[in-house]
Structures are given as C-alpha cells and as structure tokens.
Amino acid sequence: MARHHADDGVPPVVEVRHLRKSYGEKVAVQDVSFAVAPGEIFGILGPNGAGKTTTVEAIAGLRHADSGDVRVLGIDTQAEPDRIRTALGMQLQESALPERITVREAIDLYGSFYPDPMPTEQLIDMLDLRDRAGARYAALSGGQKQRLSIALALVGRPQVAILDELTTGLDPAARRATWDLIETVRDSGVTILLVTHFMDEAERLCDRLVVIDGGRIVAEGSPAELVSGDGELRTIHVRLAEAPSAAVLEALRAAPDVATVTGDGLDLEIRGGRRVLPSAVAALDAAGIVPESLRTGARSLEDVFVGLISHDDTPAQEGAHP
Numbered sequence: 553m554a555r556h557h558a559d560d561g562v563p564p565v566v567e568v569r570h571l572r573k574s575y576g577e578k579v580a581v582q583d584v585s586f587a588v589a590p591g592e593i594f595g596i597l598g599p600n601g602a603g604k605t606t607t608v609e610a611i612a613g614l615r616h617a618d619s620g621d622v623r624v625l626g627i628d629t630q631a632e633p634d635r636i637r638t639a640l641g642m643q644l645q646e647s648a649l650p651e652r653i654t655v656r657e658a659i660d661l662y663g664s665f666y667p668d669p670m671p672t673e674q675l676i677d678m679l680d681l682r683d684r685a686g687a688r689y690a691a692l693s694g695g696q697k698q699r700l701s702i703a704l705a706l707v708g709r710p711q712v713a714i715l716d717e718l719t720t721g722l723d724p725a726a727r728r729a730t731w732d733l734i735e736t737v738r739d740s741g742v743t744i745l746l747v748t749h750f751m752d753e754a755e756r757l758c759d760r761l762v763v764i765d766g767g768r769i770v771a772e773g774s775p776a777e778l779v780s781g782d783g784e785l786r787t788i789h790v791r792l793a794e795a796p797s798a799a800v801l802e803a804l805r806a807a808p809d810v811a812t813v814t815g816d817g818l819d820l821e822i823r824g825g826r827r828v829l830p831s832a833v834a835a836l837d838a839a840g841i842v843p844e845s846l847r848t849g850a851r852s853l854e855d856v857f858v859g860l861i862s863h864d865d866t867p868a869q870e871g872a873h874p
C-alpha cells in the first residue's frame with residue numbers, strides 16, 4: 553500500500569502533542585510530541601525507564617496524562633478512551649492471561665470483544681501457532697507466548713497496532729520471523745507503533761522513529777537520517793606503507809570536506825564532512841599514495857543511540873513499577 557509521510561497533508565493516524573505524565577514526584581514523560589502517518593511503522597526507542605510505555609499507554613487511553621493532547625484517528629483518547637478500543641490493538645509487555653487458557657480459547661475470548669474479529673483459525677495459521685492451538689498458555693515457549701500476544705493485538709482488525717517489546721526474549725530466527733510478520737501486517741494497511749530498545753529491530757522495521765530519553769524526544773527521523781546525521785563529522789582510518797611527508801599531510805588537510813588529520817607515522821585518522829572519504833582518497837592518489845588499508849567509521853543506529861542518550865550512573869529502574 554502507498555505510504556504517507558507525516559508532512560504530506562494526510563491527517564496523522566496518531567498525534568501526540570506536549571504529552572506530560574508524572575507518577576507522584578517522578579516525571580516519567582516531560583514533553584513528548586510526534587505524529588504518525590497512515591501505514592507507517594513508527595518506532596519509539598529509548599533506554600529503560602525513558603518513558604516509552606507511559607507514552608503508548610497514554611496514546612491508548614490506558615493512562616491519564618497530566619497534560620498534552622493525544623489523538624488516534626482523530627479521537628481524543630484521553631477524553632474518550634472507549635471510542636478507540638475497537639480500532640486499536642495493543643500488545644502488552646507482559647500478558648495477563650490465565651495459565652490454563654489455551655491458545656485457541658484466548659484468541660476466541662479476545663475476538664469476542666470486537667464487532668468483526670478475524671477468524672481464530674486464520675490467526676492461528678498467520679502466527680504459526682497451528683501445532684500449539686490446543687496448548688495451555690503456561691506450556692507455551694517464550695516465542696509462542698509472544699506470537700499469541702501479537703495475535704491478540706490483531707484479532708479485532710485494528711487500524712492501529714501498538715506493539716511493546718515485540719521480540720524481547722526471542723531467538724534470532726524467531727525475531728526475523730516476527731519482523732516478517734509485522735511487515736505483512738503493515739502491508740495489509742495497519743499503522744504500527746513499535747516500542748523497542750533494539751536498534752537492529754528499529755533499523756530493519758521502522759519508517760521513522762523517535763528516540764526518547766528522560767521523558768523527552770532527543771532525536772527524530774528515519775533510521776537512515778539518524779545514521780547519516782547530516783552535518784555530523786565522519787571519520788576514516790588510513791594505514792600507509794610509509795610515513796607521509798609534511799606536504800602530503802598539508803594536501804590532505806586542504807582537501808575539500810576534510811576537517812582534521814591526526815595520527816603519527818603510518819596510521820592516520822581523518823575527520824570531515826559527508827565527502828571526506830572520496831576527498832581524502834583523491835588527495836592521497838594525487839600524491840601517488842595508495843593506502844595499505846582504509847576503514848570508515850560507518851555508524852549504526854546503535855552508535856547514534858548511544859551517542860544521544862544520557863550516560864549518568866543511575867541504575868536502570870527495571871522492576872520499579874508496580
């Protein structure tokens with residue numbers, strides 16, 4: 553299906569403006585604003601305790617915000633949470649299912665809350681749970697529980713699905729299978745809000761994302777935009793066969809887009825703008841020098857993330873919430 557961008561005039565599916573939420577003294581979300589366009593997979597990234605779950609729970613109308621405006625499909629979910637229930641599917645971080653319920657019963661039960669649920673057997677096949685359809689919840693593996701929770705988020709044919717910690721605890725093959733599934737779901741027209749702290753997951757799945765830290769947005773864009781970090785310096789490392797002359801170093805420093813050349817002897821670190829790599833290689837070539845080896849400091853989304861979030865020594869507040 554055609555994807556839209558937040559700024560192409562199509563009304564956003566999810567719109568959050570200046571959301572703020574405290575728990576007593578603790579400010580969980582300080583000021584968060586973003587908009588999600590129809591058909592996007594939109595990521596919310598951040599370290600433990602950043603405010604991600606609080607944000608999506610406010611979006612779903614499950615938490616009452618202190619201030620700010622949240623709309624899903626134009627509905628104010630803070631004022632009228634019940635109006636969004638059937639259009640929104642939510643995968644909870646930890647499922648609250650009874651131990652003895654079977655996969656099939658759980659899907660039937662959740663389906664009964666919606667006017668036009670997906671057929672249980674279709675979901676069982678879609679989520680690859682056919683072999684476990686009659687198994688009790690307590691007997692499922694981590695991956696199977698996770699797939700069941702995704703099935704429960706999708707059973708009501710939501711227009712918007714919120715998936716929190718989609719692949720936590722899954723092995724690599726199960727993660728990939730889940731990613732493929734999420735893309736299929738998106739291709740069927742569902743807009744997806746994905747909470748994660750896995751960079752590879754965000755890089756693979758998200759059209760756009762926000763990084764939240766300490767209850768604020770510290771970066772926003774497509775994974776490629778965040779990684780390319782236009783305006784930021786890049787670094788290349790060059791090893792030469794023999795130590796460069798002062799003239800060669802001078803020529804390198806004067807090359808377009810090169811900011812600094814450091815290092816001594818055979819190993820040089822060259823930093824500069826977007827075209828630092830071709831520019832440095834051309835300057836060396838003009839001096840008749842072929843590097844022994846060359847390494848670029850290609851950034852992953854993970855590097856960007858680590859660079860963005862605050863590095864205080866506060867221990868992660870896992871398990872702090874009731």
Ligand SMILES: Nc1ncnc2c1ncn2[C@@H]1O[C@H](COP(=O)(O)OP(=O)(O)OP(=O)(O)O)[C@@H](O)[C@H]1O
Pocket residue numbers: 575578579580581598599600601602603604605606607749869870872873874
């Ligand atoms: N019900 C609650 N009562 C008190 N504090 C809470 C409550 N829920 C969350 N918090 C605190 O608010 C902050 C934000 O929590 P939130 O769960 O939104 O973060 P998160 O980004 O989803 O973290 P995680 O990745 O660990 O799930 C944390 O410091 C957390 O301990």
